[in-house]
Amino acid sequence: MAETVFFNRDLSWLGFNERVLLEASKDTVPILERIKFLSIYSSNLDEFYRVRMPVLMAVDEHVQDIDSTGNYALAKAEINRQQEQFGAIIASQILPQLAKQDIHWIYNKPIPSQITDQVVNLFFNEVLAYIYSVCIDKDLTDFFAENNKLYQLVILKDTVGAERLELINIPSESLQRLYALDHDGHKYVVFLEDIIKYNLSYLFPNDTIMGVFNIKITRDAELKIDNGLEGDITTVLERQLETRDFGFATRFLIEPGIPLRNLYRLIYSLKLGRASIVEGGRYHNLKDLNSFPLNGEEFSYPKWPSLSSILISEKDTLFNLILKQDLLVNVPYQSYDSILRFFNEAANDVYVEEIYTTLYRVANNSRIVSALMTAARNGKKVTALVELKARFDEANNIKWAKQMKAAGVKIVYSSIDLKVHAKVALAKRVISGHEEFIGLMATGNLNESTARFYTDQILLTSHQPMLKELEALFGFLRKSKKAPSLEDQIDFKHLLVAQFNLQHRFIGLIQREIDNAKEGIANGITIKLNNLEEKILIAKLYEASQAGVKIQLIVRGICCLIPGQVGLSENITVTRIVDRYLEHGRIFIFENGGYKEIFMGSADWMNRNIYSRIEVCFPLYDPKLREIIMKIVNLQLQENAQESIYKFLKDTNTI
Missing domain, CATH: 3.30.870.10 (Endonuclease Chain A)
Structure with a gap:
């Protein structure tokens, strides 16, 4: 089968992250939830750089897997495009909507004079105890920039005109990242790094500040464990965890505008030669937006109290x-x-x-x-x-x-x-x-x-x-x-267990739908997964589509199957759900001539799940529970799925 029938795994991962980003652009989503989606997007991107970018960089260097050749450049281009989209959502949508609520998020602009006194007090009373500076000179330094920590590069000139570079830590792990300040009833939200930047003259009173730029370094997160390890596995893993944040740098994220001579000097001193240099915005680690200081029920989703699903009398168990x-x-x-x-x-x-x-x-x-x-x-x-x-x-x-x-x-x-x-x-x-x-x-x-x-x-x-x-x-x-x-x-x-019978059973279940389609018997497949990558199972779904089997897929994240291709997958549709909750359940429904078989379980259809994990999928036999799952899945194939599911379960009698 031609390689072109499989969508690129990493671009699909990034495509899911763009779906998260799009939630932040929706006017129908409450403003605080939109900001949280920006946080989730940023966190997901950090994970991509820690987990996938090292792989793509290695492939790019050695080109051992022809299927992945060039994916590093493609991924970088897609990330750059999404980052521009990220900035545009904040500038053109989030900031104006906050301003309408008289909430002024100081983003990419100077701190207004109304709150400078408060900013100075914050710096001296709370921040100053946690910051330090490191001089970066032309020689190698012993300083090690920590993984995913924020720093400010400060370019200075002394009284005789000599230039030097200083790195200042941004202590966001010890202090809050965003501060809410009030002045005459107006609310302002200020970044920690902007508070530090405003007060830099105190730290360097005898120098001229020529430039200030925020930077961040992301490092490889994979643990290097093999079958040759000796000793107790917990001890070995603990040693590995101690060094996880000291892996090679995969991304050097910089604020635009750093003069090249200073940038190269920094790369050399911090040993970042292998890292991908990425120009971002002024602010990094925007996963911290999950604690954006905005209170009020009107800014968030309406609350959905957890429903009671099982009623047990006091004399029963x-x-x-x-x-x-x-x-x-x-x-x-x-x-x-x-x-x-x-x-x-x-x-x-x-x-x-x-x-x-x-x-x-x-x-x-x-x-x-x-x-x-x-x-x-x-x-x-x-x-x-x-x-x-x-x-x-x-x-x-x-x-x-x-x-x-x-x-x-x-x-x-x-x-x-x-x-x-x-x-x-x-x-x-x-x-x-x-x-x-x-x-x-x-x-x-x-x-x-x-x-x-x-x-x-x-x-x-x-x-x-x-x-x-x-x-x-x-x-x-x-x-x-x-x-x-x-x-x-x-x-x-009864059970479908990876490493024993799971892949074989799923292939057999798909084949039965193919046979039923050829015989004119009721057939169809509906599958909900987090990720769909494994090519043998995808190829079997393509075969079913070509036989006329209608296939409905709900895939949250990676999807290497290409739907709607004439002669290949025209009978396959893919639905993606991004909402207030993270879709995580795996459900498999086979029509079976009108006598549906329903399985649920832990297994996505990825190489790792099929070939290197113990997974368990289990049948659902109870008729009432089967009806509930069918209703949930049918709602998930429609718009406003999660709200509809909550209402359905609320109206469903408890047991």
């Missing part, structure tokens, strides 16, 4: 309810309390003897982990499969793993080259010698913090055949240090 019927929680629309209660009951139920769970991204103050430690202290056998390689969550997961181990929880780590990304938990009860399982399977992390703004589905079930398969999977994970061999194979009839 959640476990008893699960034993009677499957339950489904749709977060963040519905309360996460029942998920916390699942672990709390498992920790204290007199019949529960064993608990198994996977942990990929754990909340900073995880009540789930606290329940697991309580269970171990209560004498239950608790096994937690902790993924230490969850990017940017490694340190938090290590912290919790140590605490759980100290409490008596058996900790199992995945192998270096095989992540455990599945979101599952299992409680094993023994009543009069009879084993009984109660399980939890989800599309998202077991994390009560992200459950407030990630849309996910969580199934609570006592389907014994399916949960016995889950027990078998935990048995494999508990003892294995690598991908399954032939002797490790498990006969999964």
Whole structure:
């Protein structure tokens, strides 16, 4: 199949980020939410530079993968275009709308005289204790510019005309980034770096300030871990984390206007020769806009209180309810309390003897982990499969793993080259010698913090055949240090598990729709994913489209499939959703001649999910729950999806 039938992975990632940026341009979105979308865009772009740019730079240097040749230049061009769009949204839309509310954001302009007294007081009373300066001369300096930290380059001339460069840190990690100041009832918002810039003459009283420019350096974030490592994995990872922010620079972000001689001098002194030099605006690290100092309900989305989805009488338990019927929680629309209660009951139920769970991204103050430690202290056998390689969550997961181990929880780590990304938990009860399982399977992390703004589905079930398969999977994970061999194979009839049967089963499900289309039997495929990249599965969807199967895709982020191409994908549509919540659930619906099969789970269709992770997708059997998921997915294919879903679930009777 020709390579042109697959859209570029990195440009698709950047395309999703542009969708985030477009939300900031919508007049229908409240002003504070628009500013937060700008923050999300900036944060996403930082991650792209930390994670993907090192790869593209390496490919550009060595050209080992012909599919990626030139992607570095294409990505840079797209980023530059989006950055111009970012600045235009602030200048032409955000600032005027704030001004109408008598809120004056001092952006790319001098501090007005009305508030200079307050700015000086702030500098001396709050800021001065946290800043330092470093002289950059023509020789190498020992100073190391930290990852994603803000600095000001100050160009000075002394009394005899000699020029020198000074770097000043912008202590945004210690102080707030934006300050709200009031004068005669008018509100002003000022950047920390502008407060420092206004007071520079105090720091350099005997010099002439020739120029002041904001800069930032982004460094490679990938951990260099291989199968040859020696020692305990937590110790190795902790050493790696200590050096993560000291990787090579991938981006040197500068405010325009730095004289070339000074720029080259800075690049040489800070060892930034490999970095991509990017001219941005005056302000960097605009992910800090997520704490923009603007109060008032009229500036934000109307509140959607979490809905109760499961009603339990005071004399009953959640476990008893699960034993009677499957339950489904749709977060963040519905309360996460029942998920916390699942672990709390498992920790204290007199019949529960064993608990198994996977942990990929754990909340900073995880009540789930606290329940697991309580269970171990209560004498239950608790096994937690902790993924230490969850990017940017490694340190938090290590912290919790140590605490759980100290409490008596058996900790199992995945192998270096095989992540455990599945979101599952299992409680094993023994009543009069009879084993009984109660399980939890989800599309998202077991994390009560992200459950407030990630849309996910969580199934609570006592389907014994399916949960016995889950027990078998935990048995494999508990003892294995690598991908399954032939002797490790498990006969999964209900679950779809990456490394075992997931890709093969999905191909078979698509093929059945192809066969039904050829026979004139009802057919169709609807799939919701975060990312779609893996070429074998994309090729199978193309084959289904060519056979006449109608395919509806909801893809939040990366999408390498090209829809609507005559003779290839004219029967495929792709919907993208960017709204107040982050779409995160994975749902797979196959028409199956009118007898729909519905699966949900942790697996995107990316190379990493299919080939180097343990993922679990699970069937949805309960007719009532199937109707709810079908309604949600149908709403997601329409405009104003999240508001409509909230209203639908609010009107749906609780269990």
